[in-house]
Amino acid sequence: xxxxxxxxxxxxxxxxxxxxxxxxxxxxxxxxxxxxxxxxxxxxxxxxxxxxxxxxxxxxxxxxxxxxxxxxxxxxxxxxxxxxxxxxxxxxxxxxxxxxxxxxxxxxxxxxxxxxxxxxxxxxxxxxxxxxxxxxxxxxxxxxxxxxxxxxxxxxxxxxxxxxxxxxxxxxxxxxxxxxxxxxxxxxxxxxxxxxxxxxxxxxxxxxxxxxxxxxxxxxxxxxxxxxxxx
Amino acid sequence: xxxxxxxxxxxxxxxxxxxxxxxxxxxxxxxxxxxxxxxxxxxxxxxxxxxxxxxxxxxxxxxxxxxxxxxxxxxxxxxxxxxxxxxxxxxxxxxxxxxxxxxxxxxxxxxxxxxxxxxxxxxxxxxxxxxxxxxxxxxxxxxxxxxxxxxxxxxxxxxxxxxxxxxxxxxxxxxxxxxxxxxxxxxxxxxxxxxxxxxxxxxxxxxxxxxxxxxxxxxxxxxxxxxxxxx
DNA sequence: CCATATCAAGAGCACTGCTCTTGACTTTCG
DNA sequence: CGAAAGTCAAGAGCAGTGCTCTTGATATGG
Numbered sequence: 001x002x003x004x005x006x007x008x009x010x011x012x013x014x015x016x017x018x019x020x021x022x023x024x025x026x027x028x029x030x031x032x033x034x035x036x037x038x039x040x041x042x043x044x045x046x047x048x049x050x051x052x053x054x055x056x057x058x059x060x061x062x063x064x065x066x067x068x069x070x071x072x073x074x075x076x077x078x079x080x081x082x083x084x085x086x087x088x089x090x091x092x093x094x095x096x097x098x099x100x101x102x103x104x105x106x107x108x109x110x111x112x113x114x115x116x117x118x119x120x121x122x123x124x125x126x127x128x129x130x131x132x133x134x135x136x137x138x139x140x141x142x143x144x145x146x147x148x149x150x151x152x153x154x155x156x157x158x159x160x161x162x163x164x165x166x167x168x169x170x171x172x173x174x175x176x177x178x179x180x181x182x183x184x185x186x187x188x189x190x191x192x193x194x195x196x197x198x199x200x201x202x203x204x205x206x207x208x209x210x211x212x213x214x215x216x217x218x219x220x221x222x223x224x225x226x227x228x229x230x231x
Numbered sequence: 232x233x234x235x236x237x238x239x240x241x242x243x244x245x246x247x248x249x250x251x252x253x254x255x256x257x258x259x260x261x262x263x264x265x266x267x268x269x270x271x272x273x274x275x276x277x278x279x280x281x282x283x284x285x286x287x288x289x290x291x292x293x294x295x296x297x298x299x300x301x302x303x304x305x306x307x308x309x310x311x312x313x314x315x316x317x318x319x320x321x322x323x324x325x326x327x328x329x330x331x332x333x334x335x336x337x338x339x340x341x342x343x344x345x346x347x348x349x350x351x352x353x354x355x356x357x358x359x360x361x362x363x364x365x366x367x368x369x370x371x372x373x374x375x376x377x378x379x380x381x382x383x384x385x386x387x388x389x390x391x392x393x394x395x396x397x398x399x400x401x402x403x404x405x406x407x408x409x410x411x412x413x414x415x416x417x418x419x420x421x422x423x424x425x426x427x428x429x430x431x432x433x434x435x436x437x438x439x440x441x442x443x444x445x446x447x448x449x450x451x452x453x454x455x456x457x458x459x460x461x462x
Numbered sequence: 463c464c465a466t467a468t469c470a471a472g473a474g475c476a477c478t479g480c481t482c483t484t485g486a487c488t489t490t491c492g
Numbered sequence: 493c494g495a496a497a498g499t500c501a502a503g504a505g506c507a508g509t510g511c512t513c514t515t516g517a518t519a520t521g522g
Contacts, residue, residue: 007488007499031345032478036479046478046479046480047480047504048500055480112262112342112343113427113428114262124432155436156439160435160440164433178443182421182444185421186417188424189420193420196342196344198416198419201355202394202395202412203391203395204387205388205391209388209412212384212388219451220451238519242468276471277471278470278512279470279471282468286510287510
């Protein structure tokens with residue numbers, strides 16, 4: 001057992017090392033990651049890397065899952081102090097700062113999908129951690145009667161939002177789930193726009209503009225400014 | 232003159248043909264466009280293509296500019312009927328439908344930037360056509376006293392928004408310019424999210440959800456529901 | 463008419479992802 | 493303990509890529 005786990009441990013270390021070097025390459029060279037280049041950096045033959053990742057896409061998938069989890073953990077670690085809009089803003093800023101610090105990983109998970117890549121099911125649980133963090137705030141606010149998302153929705157969208165609401169929690173009405181989901185997309189869009197150069201030559205006060213947007217989102221969702229004490 | 236313009240015309244035709252084939256390849260193979268494959272499809276040597284585009288990036292740049300102009304023209308061609316929120320929604324839907332019909336071109340201009348690519352100045356005039364179309368609606372609404380964007384902004388962001396407002400028109404206050412800009416980013420984010428798979432396994436009524444979002448955006452900008460006659 | 467500019471084609475370089483084979487090493491089991 | 497089986501690293505090799513350079517053909521303009 002010990003011996004077997006030893007080899008497994010070496011393998012795990014090697015896998016992590018490859019991912020680490022790949023991340024470094026990703027940070028400098030951008031999205032076109034070269035498997036041969038990381039192998040060269042590791043001092044081994046390119047064919048040896050294929051024992052750990054069956055293809056370049058598989059390496060990218062591993063990095064993507066790590067990025068989802070890293071970002072998700074960052075969002076979940078935000079302390080929940082102050083009013084609900086303040087909590088919302090705190091998570092938004094945490095997500096933005098993670099994105100600013102990990103531009104290429106953000107581009108990998110939320111930018112244009114890489115051509116041949118198909119997201120395996122392993123990613124979806126990691127991918128939903130941020131939006132679930134946001135949903136938890138809205139759920140608590142709604143349970144406290146401090147989230148008002150306006151008129152109910154009708155039509156075919158109502159069913160979709162009903163399903164989404166069931167994930168968010170019992171206090172979340174479909175229209176509130178819809179606005180929460182849309183709010184997450186607005187957060188996502190605001191960050192992507194900033195990162196992908198949409199604000200160049202236009203907005204210099206990036207953080208202020210981002211907060212300007214997210215305040216609007218929070219008020220649209222209907223989060224009210226009443227404070228909250230923890231315990 | 233005739234002879235010279237003949238060769239110039241042939242060159243222009245050849246350039247267009249290369250772009251057309253490249254667009255076809257882009258639609259099928261995705262973002263990793265192969266110059267050699269395009270040359271093969273055209274029945275000529277790959278080196279010959281370099282007489283028309285100095286590099287693959289230059290070909291991509293040409294396609295990007297065309298995409299910006301195509302999308303911009305689509306947005307500008309939307310008839311301006313009905314109330315201001317209706318006009319806003321009409322442009323939003325037109326942009327979305329263009330994006331759905333030209334996924335890869337949308338990804339090229341609004342997705343993660345391609346690694347070595349730097350946007351030349353030629354693109355910025357074409358790139359701003361959509362947001363200027365939106366700004367024109369807001370400007371007209373504001374001039375008619377039918378756009379209320381809430382409290383003025385303060386701090387360093389105010390200067391940025393003042394400059395943005397000067398592009399939008401005299402009736403647009405800085406905070407209104409900010410919300411218009413943010414509204415454009417929300418439109419952009421909503422479309423990118425739909426196209427890039429963020430809505431998979433969640434929202435099936437895509438068009439309805441999009442309209443749900445853009446109605447929220449329009450109301451946040453403060454566009455009022457009063458109708459408008461075009462004389 | 464002839465010098466000049468433009469063009470298409472091919473060879474070639476360095477790089478990529480990926481496969482296959484070979485040889486060394488480790489684990490497992492009879 | 494020793495042989496069989498599994499795991500691993502390395503190298504060669506294939507097909508593809510962007511891009512450069514050279515060569516020869518063609519068209520343009522003085």
